[in-house]
Amino acid sequence: MPEPTVNNSHDAVVERQFGGQAAAYLSSSVHADGQEFAQLRERVEGIAAARVLDLGCGAGHVSFRVADLADEVVAYDLSPRMLEVVAASASERGLDNIRTVQGVAESLPFADNSFDVVCSRFSAHHWRDVGLALREARRVLKPGGLAAFIDVASSEQPLFDSFLQTIEMLRDTSHVRDYTPSEWAQMVGEAGLVVTSSSRQRLRLDFETWIARMRTPDVMRDAIRHLQSQVGQEVRDTFEVASDGSFTTDMLVLWATRESF
Template sequence: MAETLPFADGEFDLVISRYSAHHWHDVGQALREVKRVLKPGGRAIMMDVVSPGHPLLDIYLQTVEALRDTSHVRNYAPGEWTGMLTAAGLLVEEVTADRLPLEFGSWVARMRTPETLVAAIREFQRSMSEEVVRHFAIQPDGTFTSDIMMLVARRG
């Protein structure tokens, strides 16, 4: 569990989290643990899907993620990420934003999403405003594009 890492203080030069933080129940505690297990000067690399920050776009993202995967907690916005890293005592050195196309069929298959929820996601997508469809580039087959971010932070 990310909130209680089973390692000694200052054990690592590098800690990497790839597309998992949106499942953590206490991101602040997990990031404090990351800092604890890093050596002074060690780096943490956090990669995850991020919320666009706009309320309507955020509601879409959180809803489809929760319907697809019941272990989903939250995709945080870029500003939330930098704030949480800073609050954990890490110095943010680099932030890189990108977009990730997600092919609908493989996206739901990875989590073995029940067919009733797959149908609910498809219906939800069809009901979205033009703003949401445009931002997430939602295709007729359900394929869409998410915002992603890589953050590099250092323990002082």
């Protein structure tokens, strides 16, 4: 008998990487906490009967943080198993205005001008085509609507950029790219959105938790640790690499709007 066909597409890799770890992402402090949530709540609170799209929702932390301020929140993700976790947790929390929808960021199954707010947090570095996904985000956003893109940001300096992309890929084979602030500004502008503000925060990552959350194979884990020990001191200083492998990286919080004409 012929061997069963294995789906090795990028979307399948993302689902394999994240589906089985959905519960781990629900309890992850990196994903559950953050200064940016206060900004998000303030913006949503100022919109009457807000309809919010949590784009690449993961375990649903954005959805949970704004549900009490919104009329409806759509938690949208590629992984059905992530969405099952979101739905179950929303039910436990009594958040009956959260609806889950499965799909890819590059093809949103929503009508034009559907949402007052589109927010994507820690998702874009997995998207196959960020430009297309951003154009889709603009399409479903109402004129005058707000968009927030929050993600790990790479350095404008090639030395530091190469290091970050390498350890990200070794840890997680579904990783595509952490974009630099200038790349984000260009892509958002090309998508037809207008950047209103952007800021950077420092994000500390505990190495063992970071590795365990992704179930990184030992050979890849060891490769990351070896790379950390072999790069130049300026790389170790920039990322504040500790003796246990824990490190610090940049995170970008970018706000944009779809102008009204």
